[in-house]
Amino acid sequence: MTTVDGARATGAALRFPPGFRWGTATAAYQIEGAAALDGRTPSIWDTFSRIPGKVLGGDTGDTAADHYHRMAEDVGLMKRLGMSDYRFSVAWPRVQPTGRGPAAQRGLDFYRRLVDALLEAGIRPVATLYHWDLPQELEDAGGWPHRDTAERFAEYAGRVAGALGDRVASWTTLNEPWCAAFLGYASGVHAPGRTEPGASLRAAHHLNLAHGLGVRALRAALPRSAEVSLTLNAHAVRPLTDSAADLDAARRIDAVGNRIFLDPVFHGRLPPDLVRDTAALTDWSFVRDGDLAVTAEPIDWLGLNYYSPTVVAAAGPGTPPGDPAPSPWPGAEGRVRFLPAPGPRTAMDWPVDPGGLYELLTRLRDELPGVPLLITENGAAYGDYADPEGAVHDPERIAYLRGHLAAVHRAISDGADVRGYFVWSLLDNFEWAYGYSKRFGIVHVDFATQRRTPKDSARWYAEVIARGGLAP
Numbered sequence: 337m338t339t340v341d342g343a344r345a346t347g348a349a350l351r352f353p354p355g356f357r358w359g360t361a362t363a364a365y366q367i368e369g370a371a372a373l374d375g376r377t378p379s380i381w382d383t384f385s386r387i388p389g390k391v392l393g394g395d396t397g398d399t400a401a402d403h404y405h406r407m408a409e410d411v412g413l414m415k416r417l418g419m420s421d422y423r424f425s426v427a428w429p430r431v432q433p434t435g436r437g438p439a440a441q442r443g444l445d446f447y448r449r450l451v452d453a454l455l456e457a458g459i460r461p462v463a464t465l466y467h468w469d470l471p472q473e474l475e476d477a478g479g480w481p482h483r484d485t486a487e488r489f490a491e492y493a494g495r496v497a498g499a500l501g502d503r504v505a506s507w508t509t510l511n512e513p514w515c516a517a518f519l520g521y522a523s524g525v526h527a528p529g530r531t532e533p534g535a536s537l538r539a540a541h542h543l544n545l546a547h548g549l550g551v552r553a554l555r556a557a558l559p560r561s562a563e564v565s566l567t568l569n570a571h572a573v574r575p576l577t578d579s580a581a582d583l584d585a586a587r588r589i590d591a592v593g594n595r596i597f598l599d600p601v602f603h604g605r606l607p608p609d610l611v612r613d614t615a616a617l618t619d620w621s622f623v624r625d626g627d628l629a630v631t632a633e634p635i636d637w638l639g640l641n642y643y644s645p646t647v648v649a650a651a652g653p654g655t656p657p658g659d660p661a662p663s664p665w666p667g668a669e670g671r672v673r674f675l676p677a678p679g680p681r682t683a684m685d686w687p688v689d690p691g692g693l694y695e696l697l698t699r700l701r702d703e704l705p706g707v708p709l710l711i712t713e714n715g716a717a718y719g720d721y722a723d724p725e726g727a728v729h730d731p732e733r734i735a736y737l738r739g740h741l742a743a744v745h746r747a748i749s750d751g752a753d754v755r756g757y758f759v760w761s762l763l764d765n766f767e768w769a770y771g772y773s774k775r776f777g778i779v780h781v782d783f784a785t786q787r788r789t790p791k792d793s794a795r796w797y798a799e800v801i802a803r804g805g806l807a808p
């Protein structure tokens with residue numbers, strides 16, 4: 337009996353259940369480019385990335401990985417790697433340029449071509465409707481803190497489902513609403529860059545509402561067999577010690593990091609402790625009668641994006657003055673300290689800790705019985721480069737993926753209903769505020785030539801898929 341990154345290995349291969357879904361994930365603004373083509377209008381990220389100092393190196397998604405023009409090549413790559421699924425996002429400003437009204441045919445056509453190419457290649461399309469690229473016009477009208485944005489999202493969801501529902505059977509409303517609400521409207525490190533903690537809580541509620549209204553719009557437009565889901569970057573929160581103060585710090589972060597979405601979506605309620613913790617910022621009167629029935633529309637699976645755990649302790653007297661930057665954790669400012677978890681780090685300086693994924697999966701196994709889970713993102717950035725022979729060796733990424741897959745396997749063995757695993761990401765891409773400085777792809781992209789080179793990890797992942805699991 338040996339230990340592989342925290343998971344028990346028995347010397348035998350770790351096989352995943354039959355039908356396990358193996359894929360990769362991307363997002364429109366991070367790879368498509370063609371930002372002003374075929375009627376696409378600016379999103380909040382087009383605007384934000386043009387503000388000096390917001391994105392490293394002044395990078396934008398104008399060209400990104402030029403996937404808009406290289407889609408066929410990229411689908412070919414996935415086919416060769418043996419993927420069963422591909423999770424992509426639809427750019428709202430491409431298909432509904434003003435954020436309201438009729439859909440733009442040319443924008444929809446791109447996604448029709450993509451989906452047709454995937455189906456032709458035997459790859460199941462998994463469409464995410466919102467991966468952070470809000471049409472700028474909707475931000476100008478108030479953005480996510482404004483209730484109408486949720487209604488606009490439902491309209492958009494219905495239109496995309498009406499156009500692609502005959503071809504796409506697997507749908508996700510939102511990607512990581514925590515980031516959209518709190519990085520976008522509280523810390524301001526993501527678009528639209530607002531630093532208004534009270535408004536960020538409104539944004540979180542309206543994202544939940546958009547999800548629920550979106551589920552209704554999707555169900556109305558799609559065949560009964562279609563799957564509808566939500567993806568969260570649920571946090572694996574660990575208290576530093578068992579002291580009451582550290583446990584309370586972890587509770588606070590769990591409330592505003594996880595239960596702010598899990599409770600409305602799966603239980604139709606707001607966490608009472610969250611309401612108390614944030615009382616100085618808002619009275620929550622923007623939550624109207626009936627909203628929490630909408631947010632709790634049943635879904636078919638929950639997507640989880642996991643990268644690393646969050647270690648917290650109470651910020652007691654004697655705590656050195658914290659980071660003066662605005663916090664993405666409303667209600668926790670000045671009360672919680674974030675600590676670096678031990679162990680190796682990725683190029684994002686994120687700790688490599690597959691145990692956090694196991695903790696998350698087994699927690700959700702217990703708290704959400706009957707809700708299937710899918711890992712919709714997991715992966716790591718490293719300082720990859722093509723060597724003189726043109727190869728890209730990325731042993732750290734292979735170790736990262738292997739450790740996390742072993743953790744998923746262990747969780748499944750312990751009863752978690754995990755249906756699939758999608759690596760973030762297929763391609764090196766625009767990593768938001770880090771621009772092109774961080775490479776998450778299993779396929780290297782030379783951004784000067786747009787040449788794609790599968791890294792060693794892509795070949796390794798193809799073998800995992802072919803084998804249906806990890807080698808001994």
Ligand code: IFM
Nearest residue numbers: 363512641713760767776
């Ligand atoms: O690149 C992002 C992605 O858009 C959302 N989840 C986390 C990834 C890595 O930061």
